[in-house]
Every structure is written in structure tokens, then in C-alpha cells.
Amino acid sequence: MLKSLRRPDAGIGLEIGNGAVRIVHLRTGSDRPEVLQATLEPIPHQKNGDQDSKQTLTALREVVKRTGLSKKAVSVALRPAILTIRDIQIPRVPDEELLSVIEWEIRQLIEFNRESHNLDFIIHNREDQGLSNKYQAMVVVSKKGDLEATVKLVESAGLKVRRLGVPADALCCLASIHPDVNQDMGSAIVSIGHHDSSVTIVQNGKLRFTRQLDFSLETFIADISEQMTIPLDEAADISHQISLVEVGGDTLETKQLRNLGASLLESLTAELNKSFNFYASVSRGGTVSRVYLTGDLAELIGVENFFLEHLGAITAVLHPFKGLQVRGTIPRNNNQFSVALGMGLMPW
Missing domain, CATH: 3.30.1490.300 (Dna Ligase; domain 1)
Structure with missing residues (x-):
């Protein structure tokens, strides 16, 4: 059952990630938080892969204009890179x-x-x-300068900063009220982003452990590009076509893609196993009983069974808006909103 989350007014969570700006506007004063708005604006990258600050500000201003949230106070997730x-x-x-x-x-x-x-x-x-x-x-x-630059960026787009937070806190807050997360068990939230990825272990609504992962959608696509000797844009398209399980009408091409995807993801599961073992050692026997995937690649066909086989833990996709009232339609790419949603749910 969704836990009560009472607060006198609405919460607004903002994530300025590599590749996109995401914002979630919530009404949180009742027993069931209501999602009023959730929107995303891509941030173009330069040819060298860098993200231009002017383009980031343009994307942020577009989100503010689209949502009509000018002058509102927001909770901002800090970029892992800083x-x-x-x-x-x-x-x-x-x-x-x-x-x-x-x-x-x-x-x-x-x-x-x-x-x-x-x-x-x-x-x-x-x-x-x-x-x-x-x-x-x-x-x-x-660095204090990085924090000040983040605040200045948000304020330049017409918003006010109520608080700054780390993505792990946001994911913990989301997990603490999510109807699929068993609060009594150690649960790992694996968030795969375009540039940054992490594993966050929670239990009983408490943040127990977090670590950045040496894996991202960006590296996944780059590895596909290198292995298949194709341009990055073609590799990006192929990354969404990979199935990790056999499907009817398998062709030689789909089998090759499945084998390639599995070999690339094995580096991720190996790193996760190391993180789980380290957590068990520092927490005196703490275990991970459930794994929840969110972010990019969360909807890769067969990913739950693949993780179960390689991690030994039941795995499911964490649909961030599940259990919440949603005004209008849920965004098509809703798995990318977990951090922004968690920031909006955090107490002030």
C-alpha cells in the first residue's frame, strides 16, 4: 500500500541530466500524491559530445515555459559529475x-x-x-562553485531553488512509497542514465548504500558501435532493438544482437555483484533480495530474467509513476523520471 505523504503544498522535482532536463510537478498534501505535470526537454550535444551550458539553459527555459512554473521553488538533483x-x-x-x-x-x-x-x-x-x-x-x-553555478542556472530559467539533493536520496524517497518495493527487504535501485549510472540500496525507507557505476547508455551504444563497426547513431537505434530472450521468428541477426547485448551487459552485472558483496561486508551481512531497474535500458526485452540469472535476485522494472494519481497521460519515456519524481517527493 502506498504510504501517506502529507505536506502542505505541491512539490516540484527537477533533474538536469546529461541529455535532457526533466521536471515533475506534484500535489502531495493528500494520502496519495498526484502528478500534475511531468515533462522532458532534450539537450543537444556538440560534436565532441560535450553539453553546452547555453543549450542546457535553453532547454530548462523551455520546460519552465511549457509547464507554467515560473517563479516556483524546486528541489534540484545535483549532477553526479560534480x-x-x-x-x-x-x-x-x-x-x-x-x-x-x-x-x-x-x-x-x-x-x-x-x-x-x-x-x-x-x-x-x-x-x-x-x-x-x-x-x-x-x-x-x-565544489562550492559547482553548487553556486547550478543554483544560478536554475534561477536564470525563472525558478527558485528550495533545496539541492543527490540522486540517491531521491531514489530512496521514491522507493519508500512505491507499492512494488518490499520495505522489509534489502532492495537495489539500479538507475541507468545516458551518461551516469548508479546502484542505490534501500531498506525500511532508509538509504543504506550507493555507488556510481562504470556503465551508461552512452558506453553501451559506443561499445555496440565499436563491435559492429557502425556509426553511433545507427548503434543508438540498434540498442533499442536488442532482445535478451529468444522470441518467435528469431533470425541470425537477432541472435547476434542478443549475444552482443548480453556480453556487454555482463560487465554491468559483474560490477553490481562486486557492489553487493562490498555492501554485505560493510553492513555485516546485509543482502540484496530485490533489484529494480529504472532509467535507460530498463525496458530492454528480457532484462529482468538476465539480471536474475547473473545476480541471483528477483528483478523488476521500477515504473516510477505506479501507485500515484496522474493527471493526464504518463510520459512515454516514464522510466527516465525516477530521480525528478523522487526529488519532488522529498520533504522540505
Whole structure:
């Protein structure tokens, strides 16, 4: 059953991703959140693959114009490219000592200047007093200049920034109210984006673990292009035609595509298995019982069975709008809205 999510007014979630701007406008004051609007605007890429800031602003302004949300306050998902995220373990120390201990630990892994960088963290297992004598923490380091540039970009499009957040928080919030997610089990949300991908493990509405993945739609298409020696635009079209299971009327071409797709996705499942094993080690036996796919490639034919075979966990596509009231029609590419929707659902 969908959990109650009461808040006095509407929530607006915004994701400025590589390839598109996505925004979801919600009414959240009742027992069942209602999606008022959800729209996407592609961002053209330059020939070298870079995303131009002017084109990003143009796409963002188009979304604001289309939705009529000018001057509204939004919750913005920060791009993974400007974040350095690490999961670390620290001793269970008093709250007043947490920041200094975390800062010392994270400096053993990465270099940063406190004057020019922002440091934030989330303790995953604060309530698990008897299970571990250590805290498991997600630490986020970002340049203050990048955060200020994000705020300036959003404000230049006519919006106000209510809060900034990381995609893992948004996915955790979405999972905590989603009717398909068993809250008692460890669940992995695998989000495949055009440029950035991640795995986020949640349980009982809590964020337990997150990690960026060395896999994306962009690399998937590039690998197809290289393996088949075809242009990238042709490889992009083919990526949507791959079936990971046998279908009636299989031809030599479809079998070859299936074998190619499977071989490329095996690198992703191998990386996920490593992440699950690492999570089990730092959480003292935490397991992943369910896997939910969202983002690009989530609707690849046969992907659920492929992941079940390679991960040993029941896998399903996480349809982000399921269980919500939706005014109008659900966007055709709805699997790309999970982060924006989660940001809109987050408490202020």
C-alpha cells in the first residue's frame, strides 16, 4: 500500500541530466500524491559530445515555459559529475564529533579544500545499535562553485531553488512509497542514465548504500558501435532493438544482437555483484533480495530474467509513476523520471 505523504503544498522535482532536463510537478498534501505535470526537454550535444551550458539553459527555459512554473521553488538533483561520493565506516562517536571524524576519514581517500568545497554526509545505520560498533556513512564532497553555478542556472530559467539533493536520496524517497518495493527487504535501485549510472540500496525507507557505476547508455551504444563497426547513431537505434530472450521468428541477426547485448551487459552485472558483496561486508551481512531497474535500458526485452540469472535476485522494472494519481497521460519515456519524481517527493 502506498504510504501517506502529507505536506502542505505541491512539490516540484527537477533533474538536469546529461541529455535532457526533466521536471515533475506534484500535489502531495493528500494520502496519495498526484502528478500534475511531468515533462522532458532534450539537450543537444556538440560534436565532441560535450553539453553546452547555453543549450542546457535553453532547454530548462523551455520546460519552465511549457509547464507554467515560473517563479516556483524546486528541489534540484545535483549532477553526479560534480559530486564525489564515498561510503565509509567510522567509529560510533557522539554527534558533536561526527563532522570532524568524517572529515579526517574522507581526507584519507580524496583531497579537497574546506574553503572551496562543501562536505555533507548521511549515516546509514544510526538505529542499528546492536549490530555494529561502527557507523556506515555516505559522504558527499562538492565544489562550492559547482553548487553556486547550478543554483544560478536554475534561477536564470525563472525558478527558485528550495533545496539541492543527490540522486540517491531521491531514489530512496521514491522507493519508500512505491507499492512494488518490499520495505522489509534489502532492495537495489539500479538507475541507468545516458551518461551516469548508479546502484542505490534501500531498506525500511532508509538509504543504506550507493555507488556510481562504470556503465551508461552512452558506453553501451559506443561499445555496440565499436563491435559492429557502425556509426553511433545507427548503434543508438540498434540498442533499442536488442532482445535478451529468444522470441518467435528469431533470425541470425537477432541472435547476434542478443549475444552482443548480453556480453556487454555482463560487465554491468559483474560490477553490481562486486557492489553487493562490498555492501554485505560493510553492513555485516546485509543482502540484496530485490533489484529494480529504472532509467535507460530498463525496458530492454528480457532484462529482468538476465539480471536474475547473473545476480541471483528477483528483478523488476521500477515504473516510477505506479501507485500515484496522474493527471493526464504518463510520459512515454516514464522510466527516465525516477530521480525528478523522487526529488519532488522529498520533504522540505
